[in-house]
């Protein structure tokens with residue numbers, strides 16, 4: 559059977575149009591954007607064009623708000639450590655939703671070792687942030703609050719505008735990890751009231767190895783990676799021109815095509831959800847409506863996610879079991895525990911994230927593979 563790739567939250571393929579555009583930066587126009595000769599100037603021009611395109615995709619005030627990084631992990635680290643260390647007078651409290659990606663939670667935990675206090679804001683059983691808890695947790699000492707735009711494991715989209723209003727009442731900065739949402743739903747940093755936004759290229763059909771941090775004008779942030787002073791001094795090191803130029807092209811395409819593509823994918827998603835929920839003791843995880851258009855996530859009782867992943871892979875259908883980026887650990891996903899699942903329930907999860915290559919015709923093949931997988935694993939299960 560031909561491969562049906564269903565793990566677009568972990569990585570998307572590079573769009574062929576992106577590769578066509580960016581390939582010249584690998585072997586021909588490979589100059590260093592900081593060099594003053596004509597090759598360097600040409601590289602600088604391409605870098606600045608990519609900056610404009612990314613700024614346009616999220617409606618940033620201007621292109622100077624975009625700092626290119628090596629990915630979302632780096633953007634999250636710069637946002638969190640950079641604002642905490644630059645604003646000691648504000649206070650030493652940090653807040654993050656309980657379902658943040660590890661690249662948000664771990665830098666915050668590191669700051670905890672240096673005297674910062676971290677509060678995790680709970681979510682409800684669908685993954686939506688508990689607004690009352692947010693109000694209670696934030697104080698005048700809270701320097702930064704992190705809430706992701708949409709969750710990569712359960713697809714839930716957070717009410718960012720409402721959250722931003724509350725965060726700003728206390729004078730805290732709002733950092734939003736938009737990795738899972740970028741290129742799938744419209745993001746408008748000005749309208750949403752976002753101070754810092756992390757982005758990743760390879761989650762929107764750009765090359766791996768590039769990401770960006772949006773920094774709203776006026777936000778006080780310091781470098782955590784000193785060096786040659788590239789990217790307004792916030793991310794030193796020679797820019798990955800191929801990946802960044804590709805990210806820019808991917809942003810341009812996403813801005814133009816996102817609405818139609820998301821409509822197309824949501825039809826496939828809805829069909830998938832309807833059919834997979836016909837399997838005995840299967841449940842949707844995440845929000846039924848406030849959900850990414852390409853995202854369908856489930857749990858099955860009495861089986862285990864790693865075996866689901868391996869079995870689906872034998873049908874040539876790559877899927878994820880949840881914590882895609884840390885699936886080497888056999889710990890249940892902190893996201894599934896945060897939405898109130900018990901350990902044994904959190905183990906039986908399957909996350910399907912759709913993309914360009916998927917069509918409605920894939921649905922019966924995916925459903926058949928899922929049914930067979932669940933049946934066979936339950937027969938073997940001691941539970």
Ligand code: PMP
Pocket residue numbers: 567568569628629630631632659661706709710735737738758761769883
């Ligand atoms: N945040 C979220 C929500 C993610 O899903 C991921 C991984 N795709 C990351 C951050 C980290 O991204 P990267 O591995 O590109 O640094």
